[in-house]
Amino acid sequence: MAACHPKLSTERSADLLLSRFAEGEWQGIVRPWLEGPRGRLERSLVVAPTRGQTHALKRRCLAEGVPLLGVEFLTPGLARRRRGADPGLARSLQILILRAAIEARSGALGADDPARPFWRSLASDLEAALDDFEELLAAGFRAEHFPRPELREVFGSLGSWMERHGYALAPLGDEAAGLAEPGPGEGPVADRLLLLAGGAECRREFFSMAALARRCPSVTVVVPEPEHRGRSAEDESWVTMWGALLGVEHRVVDVPDPVHSGSAVADLWSGARGPGARAKVLVGQSRPDEMERVAGEVAALLAAGSDNVAVVLPGAGAAHARLARSLDSRGIAFADLIGACGAAPIETGIQVAIADFYAGGCRLEELLALWPLLAALNLVRIPHGAAREVCRALFDDSQCHSVEPHAAALAASERADRREVGRVAALLLPAWPAALTLRDALDRFEAARDRFGAGPPTGWAALTEFARRASEPLPAGAILEAIRSFLPAKAPLEAARPGSGFAHVTLTTARRAVGIAWSDVIFAASNNGVWPVRREASCWLDDEARSGLNASSRFSVGLATAEAREALERRMYSSIARDTLGQVAFSASLYDEEDPEARLEPNTWLERVIWDAGDLAPEGEAAGGFGSLAAGRRRDRAQQEPAPGALASWAGTWRRRRDPLAPFDEWFLAHGPGLRPERLSARLIEDGLEDPARLWFGAVLELERADWRPFARSRDKLVGTAVHRVLAQCLRGTPEGGAFFRMPPRGEAEARLEAALRALRARWPANRYWDSFHMDVAGSARDLLAQVFRLPAAPFAAVEAQIPDGASVAAGQAGSVPVRGRMDLVLSDRPSWEGAEVRIVDYKTGGDERLSATRMASKGASLQLGVYLEAARSLGASGSVWMLKPAQEPSGIGSGELAGALARLELLGRILAGGVYGALTPDRDEYAVRFEWPLACAPISNAVLRSKFERTFGEHAGLGDPGDE
Amino acid sequence: MRAWETPAMSDLPSDQSARDRFANDWGTNLAVVANAGSGKTTAIAQRLAAIAMSPDGADRLGRTAVVTYTNKAAGQIRQTARRVLLRGLSRADGAGMGPLSRLDQAFFGTIHSFCILLARRHGSDLGIHLNPDIVEEDDEPWEEFIEQDPMQFESLGPAQVDAFLRHASIDDLFELARKMDLAACERLLGARVAPRPPAPAADALEAILSAVPPRKGASAQALERNKERAREWVRRFGSESGWLPVAEPVGKAAGIGDLYQALFAPLKRWLAGAGGVLAAELSGRYRAWRRERGIQTYADQVDTALAVLRDEQLLERIRAKEWRIILDEAQDTDATQFSVLVEITRPPGSALGEWPGRGGAGPRPGHFCMVGDPQQGIYSSRADLRNFQEHVRAFARDDRCECLTFGVTFRAPRRVVGLLNGSLPAAFGAGRDYNYGLPPAGAERGAFLQADYEPLVPGPSNAEGGAWVLPLEPAKVAGTQQVGDRKVADEARQLARRLADGGPAAVGARNWGEVCVLAPRRAWLPIIRGELEAARIKTALQMRRNRNGDNPVFAWLCGLLAVLCDPDNTFEWVGVLREVFGVSDAVIAQALRGPVPLRWDEPGDYPGPIRQALETLGPLIGRVDSEGADLGSFASDLARACALGEKARLADPDGGLEDELARLLSHAEELGSSGAGPRSWRRGLLDSIDELRASGRPADDAVNLITAHSAKGLEWPVVIPIGVWRRIKRRDPHGLRLISERGGAQRVVFDNADMGPEARESRDREWRREQVRLLYVVLTRAKQALVVPWPNGQVAEHESFAEFWGLDPAGMEPLPASPVRAEAPVAAQPERAGAGPDAAGEAPARGAAAPAAAFPERILPHQLARAPDLARSAMHESSADEPGPARDGADPLDYGIWWHEMLQFVPWKGSDASVAAHGASCVGAAADRVFQARGAEEWGRLLGSAAWARMRDPRWTALSEVGIFAPLDPQRWIDGVMDLVLHDPRSGEVWIVDWKTNQRRAGEDEAQLLGRLAREYEGQLRAYGSCASAFFPGCAVRLWVYSTVAGEWAEVSAAD
């Protein structure tokens, strides 16, 4: 050992005791100590590693009738507070300072500077580096002990920054307080101190504990007896350290070892093998099943008189929640040291969403993410779906996710829904600059928060205080990260869950269960994860560096290497077993719900237990022995007993909908007569005959789906929209009657097109993406315009013309069906429909095939166009309909071919007349555009739908040929 | 070999010496080719176990990495190794358990996780992100990148970029850029591209223009149009500058496709070349962009490790660690992955990339060994088999390396072995063209690229088993639509009938769970399932890639959460009503028609079934945003309210849907335990809705259904491959992409036409070779019997398994009509009742067998008061270390807490001056607080009060904040903190004082205020008094309430 820990002053009474078993520790040390000061008014402190141990001590007092006065049970963290130690600066704010420092340093380097990458890596793993720093400090080292100069420098600068701004590095304060006697003005913290947190588990707290010891006139320190727990060398150093600090010789407390202990089970794991190492094994088929078994075992133990059962779980999570629920439902009282938490208040959710909004660069997506929260508080006037529609239109129009460019237009819009989105956006905007002072950032954030009526969360004052002291500009991203850390992700559980008091049963974790004499222990979910976890040291302070530093340390507290940590964890589990007075049990599950195929394995300890019991599977057979321990079957097959009425009818519906032999009926997109849609759009007719589900949702229910996925660019769609738009612009003229106007001469139209194209190009950024896009749009538009003028000349035209009221198509049984729709271009010999000779033109930029009456009849291809012509006919016009595609000959259908081409309207007629729609939704395929059903609707395969369709409408009722595959 | 591993001589497999060598020779590099069923997991496990037993085992294993393709496989090797070792230790008397812990020193994992480890340990100088986000699907990052990228290109001149964009769209680059690996990217960036695209060949145009239509009519018209189009295209190419994409011909008449291809071939070549360079540039930027943000794809992880190795110093540092690699599934390992593993094991100083094939030294002896089966290489899309073979050959050449073969299969029954050894050598052999690459110019034959067929050798205890054909009636299916599927259905129907009639024994199984029906195509599985279930045979359909959102339970919960979180969403309501509640569409349509949103909060407006649904969900809507709500309870309440469990069981009696429900509810519990609410749950579900996951699992009473690909690594007693006669179709990829050409060189092609017949042929052959290997996987899954259904008279279709196999069903023995007896049944597992208390060990003897007595209740004193004591409950230790948000000492404390804390630290033993100084400093510390003035005033009031004078009497021992934990009565313990306790041992007096900062009520005078406080808190004080008296036997206890507002105290009588 390099240097001396200055000894405690001698006026104090001190005792250093070594304990073997938790039971002995209680009987021989703790209980007598607690009972000591009867009749005296004194303050006594008991410091134990975690609240698990403090809870157990109090529990034991309760169970054995040891009343306490003036005794406080503390964990090391609380003990620091009790001593009035400076709490130091919140970790997230230290990170903020570090981020700023790193950004400054790497920013000062040239883009190609070889030193630059290091900073990037450091920034990506800052938490770990800060951990290392804290560890260094707690072991008496300083930033300068980091092996890398950059770390020495940047953490050194953190320290001096904090000092300059009046913040303390907590471990330094502890070290000073631990090494020196308190000043004359400092009174004692308590009259007596019983320190149970002096071992390697509380390595980081050593100086803080020493400081506490210096502030109590009577000190008793208890550490585990090294030889006993197979802990040897390292533990001895703790004994030596305390011995030196207290200035006393250690002594072993003379209490008999308990009659029963789980030592043999513990030994199985730590290496030795002895007789009697039988532990109970509970194996469930799944985690929930396992937890049921655990609950059953707990009940059995209680019934057999067990009075202090610990269920040791890996931590909070599904298994724990399930077990708590199960125990509660069995009426078994338990203390829950794992605890549960509930959702944070919606106000916090709103603040998190606000922070996300700025962090993401003020995008439409984050604005939409905020929306439902605001809707829940009635802070917005339009529903989420409507807001999404507005945002989607913004994105489609601009191909950019940023909200800011749209703000002005939204505010000035004539549409209420757009104004509403604009209003909410305005409450959040503007975006933050890349760097700003914390005060500025908080002002912005708080202002936005106030606008949504959310208040500051608890603890916010620390941030405000920090902002008062830190006046330099900081990176916005790092600030938002810090702000997020002050927004709690959870809240205490609203309904008091059982488990807050003391009971015969305790749900706990290994760290909280160690050092306690349980009557029985169940290691639950033992094969969830690996024991012990091997956590590698970070690359900032790797094991080599740690060992090196330890060798030259001023103190013997030292830094733990990965190996030491692993060994410690292993010993922690072993000693829980060892201290158990009754039965040690393990529970495990065979399958993990997450992966139905992956059979889980027992963990290494359990494996040895099973092996010791002679149950190990033969070589090569995957864990057969373990598997055979699981009672019950994988899943209990449904009993054949009939379901109760409502469920039976539900099941009937479910089956009928999936029965290929059952025709569509009112349970499957069908209604009785009388609900017929009044008017159908031409597009919906085409789509709806391909998949009548579209017709049902679009025309009968008139509902549209709100997607939730982020907006993504779709070039094809955008090209199509742009081409249609510029063509409409270049052909439009002064109205001559209704929608019609005089057709402009070719030269004029071409000149207008060029102007429109130039304007279009100016809307987009000058880069290759938009160059390419524009090239495509311009080429297609010019080509299509030329094609328009190659069609036989017509004096009049209408662009983007709505099918006028009164137009209809004949649809078989349903008779005449009013239709609507918008035609790209109508060329006509007169400015009205009646008696006109028209050419209806549709521009296509996508992959549609040529217009053909045969294909329209057989597959319904481009049926929409046929409907246009038929609608025109119903208005008294005649003529033809044309599909124009870039780089292709125009293809068209004349009035004469129409009757045959519209054969599929017969099916529409049957659908409308009968009110039976059904569906033909294709199977999901990454290439097909498919009608998206509501989320709750699990897909039914296309084969089934086709079969149902045939049953409903007859075998050849217009199903296209789907091909073999 | 150690004694404890040696089985009896007669039981030794014939390749035992190779196995011994593998287990015990740690000084040589070994490359093992392991046949299907040859137990390579066990072999690796034995090697590890043997190392663990050696004296320097810990050190060796600490530097050993066992690398395989999935975490599951890695876990299995680890587990098997532990088991082998345990068994060994139990036979070796006196050995401690130490070797087991040594095993834990080794690295077990996927190659990707190993790469992450290398990067984390060594990448900090290279700017590598040490905590990357791993993305499987990079749609979102890609979109984001595309929007942020400057979209300017420097790898080609502006005129070249212009030319590319004239004939192709920039989007055409995207897929290629997004998927391009680092090596291709670097190679392509250096490619040379002619300054401008070549003009279409005049002779090609001539050929088009002079083409003669085969007959009149539509095709002649089409040809005319094609001519015109070509002429016009060529004209515009020469004389205009605008958008001019490559033209496609109409129809196929007169071989127009080839003519057009000839016309555009030079341009397409150029576009492919230019596109490759541009895509590479974009890809490089995307890679840098990902790197900047810490986003990594799986390939990035390997590239990142490789980047570390490219740093000479780091490479040497890593080599100095002396890694020993054991690579499993080596045939699935690609070149980059291989190079990471190989480089770190090569001798110090070796230059990167020189082995294999460039003369450098290979891995140091004993540092690299690999196990693989090229016959089972069925992932050529991700790992080229040639690469594995090249490594094997390099090992074979190297005298410090050795190649071993595990020919013995412990799985395949002898009959099957005979059948396969008789037929498969041809499929894998030289007689099939596709087993060769394209011949180089002038040569007759290309390189042999197929895996060598390694004859199977049955193990000593393999079953005799059966290899049978199941003759079926020819399918009575006619017509043109979906004939193939109907034939498969017919085949499945006949098989089902046979199975239903004969039971599992019909094929030699003991239960249905021992039977597996395999199909090469996923789409056939539901068809087969339908037929089996129609014959009342349960099935366990195991799909590896099922979309989450297609699972009904997942869908229900998504829909339910969508409406609960956004009840204005009527579209989703429709889904919930019809699916979850089974409401008829007619009723929904009647109720919801029109643009009015569903009024979910007015259920009474709707007909019965809808009303019930709304009434069920209404209360849950109200809970979505409740603070402190527990998501686990919310989820289980939701499931219960909607009877999802029952519905799941009704919809899928096999329990698959219930499993899914359990999984999702557990997931909700898990999320809830970190404070998430229904909204986060919903978001999580929607984010994963398109994810694919495995579903379905085996059961004893259900026939397994699985695809050929998924069957790899699994085995069943009886295997029935269905539709082996049927053509296996594939989908051609399209667009700009990288293809491998003759000799393995890679080239970018513009489209399929650009690929050229040779490249296409080469790809076809490669595909066929892989189908043969897939067939091998299928045929080697059975432990007892292989049953091949075959409709009489059916001819093997082109590119069917049967064609590749060269199967003559007539040559196979037909499945016997009488039940086949399952031979050599595996010793029945002893049925154990795991739940019983005697499962292992006995419960230790207990003093009392009676149930433990009821536990005393713990009372927090403020529960006894009539008014809340907020300051006290906030300060109680039970709330002190609740996990909370980031908070530190500067939390705002309300006045009550401030007062209590001030009084807590009053130096009772000190002088009046020191007490006054303490107060002043506390008041000073409250400078920023709104209550500072009040604090100053009330502190002054206290000092001037009569009560204070009595408290300060020197006779007292005073202690503030005194914890008390003591019985109030036998069943109730009080657990609280008294504000101030004064004790005078000489007079035998104890006073207990409670500070109250409560404000005066309107119209209340001092006396009334004190009286009220005394009344309100007397329960609490009396409890303190009663408990405390037990600690001070013989002392008189008096109780006081001090009001800071009144500046006086009132006594509370100790008795009721």
Ligand code: SF4
């Ligand atoms: S660590 Fe302890 S024993 Fe060692 S030198 Fe310091 S005080 Fe002395």
